[in-house]
Amino acid sequence: MNQDNNQSRRNFLKMGAVATAAFTIVPRHVLGGKGFLAPSDRLIVAGVGVGGKGDSDLRLIHESGKAEIAYLCDVDTRRAANSVKRFPKAKFYKDWREMYDKEHKNFDAVTVSTPDHNHAIQTLAAMQLRKHVYVQKPLTHDIYEARILTAAAKRYKVVTQMGNQGASNDGPRLLREWYDAGLIGDVHTIYAWTDRPVWPQGIPWSKNKAEVPKELDWDLWLGTAPSKDYVEKLVPFNWRGWWDYGTGALGDMGCHLLETPFSVLNLKYATEVEASVGSFYVDEFKRGYFPESCPPSSHVTLKFPKTDKTLGDVTVHWMDGGIQPTRPDELGADEMFGDGGNGTLFIGTKGKMMSNTYGDKARLLPLSRNENLNVAQKFARVPNQANGHYGQWVEGCIAGYGKKELSSPFEIAGPLTECLLMANLAIRAADVQKINDKGKVTFPGRYRKLLWDNDQMKVTNFDDVNQFVKRDYREGWKLGEK
Numbered sequence: 001m002n003q004d005n006n007q008s009r010r011n012f013l014k015m016g017a018v019a020t021a022a023f024t025i026v027p028r029h030v031l032g033g034k035g036f037l038a039p040s041d042r043l044i045v046a047g048v049g050v051g052g053k054g055d056s057d058l059r060l061i062h063e064s065g066k067a068e069i070a071y072l073c074d075v076d077t078r079r080a081a082n083s084v085k086r087f088p089k090a091k092f093y094k095d096w097r098e099m100y101d102k103e104h105k106n107f108d109a110v111t112v113s114t115p116d117h118n119h120a121i122q123t124l125a126a127m128q129l130r131k132h133v134y135v136q137k138p139l140t141h142d143i144y145e146a147r148i149l150t151a152a153a154k155r156y157k158v159v160t161q162m163g164n165q166g167a168s169n170d171g172p173r174l175l176r177e178w179y180d181a182g183l184i185g186d187v188h189t190i191y192a193w194t195d196r197p198v199w200p201q202g203i204p205w206s207k208n209k210a211e212v213p214k215e216l217d218w219d220l221w222l223g224t225a226p227s228k229d230y231v232e233k234l235v236p237f238n239w240r241g242w243w244d245y246g247t248g249a250l251g252d253m254g255c256h257l258l259e260t261p262f263s264v265l266n267l268k269y270a271t272e273v274e275a276s277v278g279s280f281y282v283d284e285f286k287r288g289y290f291p292e293s294c295p296p297s298s299h300v301t302l303k304f305p306k307t308d309k310t311l312g313d314v315t316v317h318w319m320d321g322g323i324q325p326t327r328p329d330e331l332g333a334d335e336m337f338g339d340g341g342n343g344t345l346f347i348g349t350k351g352k353m354m355s356n357t358y359g360d361k362a363r364l365l366p367l368s369r370n371e372n373l374n375v376a377q378k379f380a381r382v383p384n385q386a387n388g389h390y391g392q393w394v395e396g397c398i399a400g401y402g403k404k405e406l407s408s409p410f411e412i413a414g415p416l417t418e419c420l421l422m423a424n425l426a427i428r429a430a431d432v433q434k435i436n437d438k439g440k441v442t443f444p445g446r447y448r449k450l451l452w453d454n455d456q457m458k459v460t461n462f463d464d465v466n467q468f469v470k471r472d473y474r475e476g477w478k479l480g481e482k
Contacts, residue, residue, distance in 0.1 A: 070107055073092070138421070187348045248298075262415070266308055
């Protein structure tokens, strides 16, 4: 909570002690009647990016009953319309920097739900003001940014949560309890898959410059990204398929599907990664080369070192674009694999288990193993599961840093995000183009295993890809490390 609120609370308590010297406890209804919340029990929130997912984030935070949505910020008034209508008393801004500068003494916490390329700069600036933060997945666009935010959360002692709400579902906790009980032995291999992207990828950038809608501040939307002309259909969703702004299918779904392996096995940072990617065909005879765009499909393999929950290294396979692993023998021919388009499969020495998106519907394989299953509950459940992810953060902010357990604080979300972005390094390596001494175009990053030095945050055997670990921001924009 901000310093002014804390001082007000101290003054209030001193005054109350004098006025009610005969009492040791003052009932809440005496102070303010039914439903009264003392200043220390209410979180004042500012939203950055309040359309689409940002709108639903704010709605669910407000429904916790202990948060007031006081400020709204969005570069596009069309996208902000629902939140503006939902929270008519909230003051509206287009530029988050102006909102932070003018209002930072008046709010306690910030939600960030903007395109990936602006997450880090908006989040770090809030943390440096000692504001608690809730940030949509993926946490950042670059590995370097994720490392900075993870450290900053600890340095500034603010309460953090990433918006992979499935981390608060019962499913991941069930999987942890089953694994800890030894039901599938030692896990050595994991598969996660998605039917995303459902937006265009593997395509050329449009050459047709379009008029910027009057409701959209295009320069603010670009933020840290390179200057480009506005094109149709990029906003509000298709930016995900372009490396300047998005992180592809991995960024969109990886935090939902790989959270369970991270929580079950205590995975942290991978040491090796390799990828194969699908190609876009310009016509039936020619494949396209569009390095600005994420590929239409990929299969990435990551190697994680032994943890306190495994006997050895763990291999994680990521598949997108509709690619799926072979159905396990224990699953019937007509039984649903994951939720159909998405899922996560754990392969252990004594059995297998799987879940849907958001870690939902955890089950052992074969499905008959789930009948009369009785494993003692070991981990506390989050009330309202995924929807409770938001209220859990609100409660954590009110309690203060380190006082309550959260499902996806940056100490967990940071390494998880780095894993996804490391996988993207291997995907992007496939598009690094060079001309050899014979004048022939080559792709030296393809069909190569990348070796990762985690301390140095660099690939040690293919330097060309390290440019994507920490990108250069557009002039005038800077990540404000302190």
